[in-house]
Amino acid sequence: MPISFFRSMTADPSTIAERLVIKAKFRDGLLEIYLGLIFVLGAAFEAALYAKQAIFPQGSTALDVAFIVISIVLCSLFVVYTVRSKGAAKWVRERYLIERSGYVEQKLNKRKLLRYFLVAFAAFLPLAIAALFLFPAHSDRGLSTATGLMFCGLDAWIAWFGRVFRFAIYSVLSAASAIFLAVTSIDIAAPLSIFFAFLGLVMVFSGFIVLLLFIRRPAEREA
């Protein structure tokens, strides 16, 4: 019986149970692969926008058409992926991993979700404004720094609340890349897409390792 459960019994038992649900959600690495791929797709879209605006500002008609096609493909991929992949992850989990991870269906607490969203937004807004003041000539770099710091906080919260310690590494990486983007003298093109591509690839890679280790564990069946 986990001692930590009783140690924290003075806290709200619902909080402890929610913590365990979050831990369970990240146990097999699928959620990280899912989130990582969203970041990579977002980064690709941002990179395409940058390429159009900065590299080919007055391109030929063929280039414009190519850009529109690429944008539509990336947008469609993004929408299809975000809509369908969560269901696909659930299908994979229920079909192949349920014997190892167990099954849990979380209650959707819309009020709580809204509160989390507002807290994240309230944290991001002053960061973004401060970053824009600090980097008036490079607003994209300022925005990337603010985004990196926000993800640092978000990952740190998951690491602490869900006790998913690899998120502490993502948090450090997010902070490090945010600080690097803030202080570097290198002229970085499309910093936001670089940040998301970096974090996304790290999450996909780490998610696959977690998934492989999880699959290699022997399945326990009900007594």
Place this chain on the structure above:
Amino acid sequence: MSKKIQGLAEIDRIIHEPARLMIIALLATVNEADFQYLHLATGLTKGNLSVHLSKLEEAAYIVIEKSFRGKYPLTICRLTGQGREAFDNYRKVIKAAL
């Protein structure tokens, strides 16, 4: 204060048992969970978990649906309205007394 302390004497002993309290607290925050999830989350042995689930089912605090996924048994557990009410009352009594 003493009345609140005295309230502890009438506490629901089915929920008060630590293992069952863990199970109820876990089920209170989810729609449903299976045996394996509860086993991993509580750290109880399978036999122990099975006994406590049966006691909670007898008290009508949870419902248990048994089915099969392929060849393997799948046991889904869900908190009932009665179970939720008992858990809320338990929390109120404990909070008031402590």
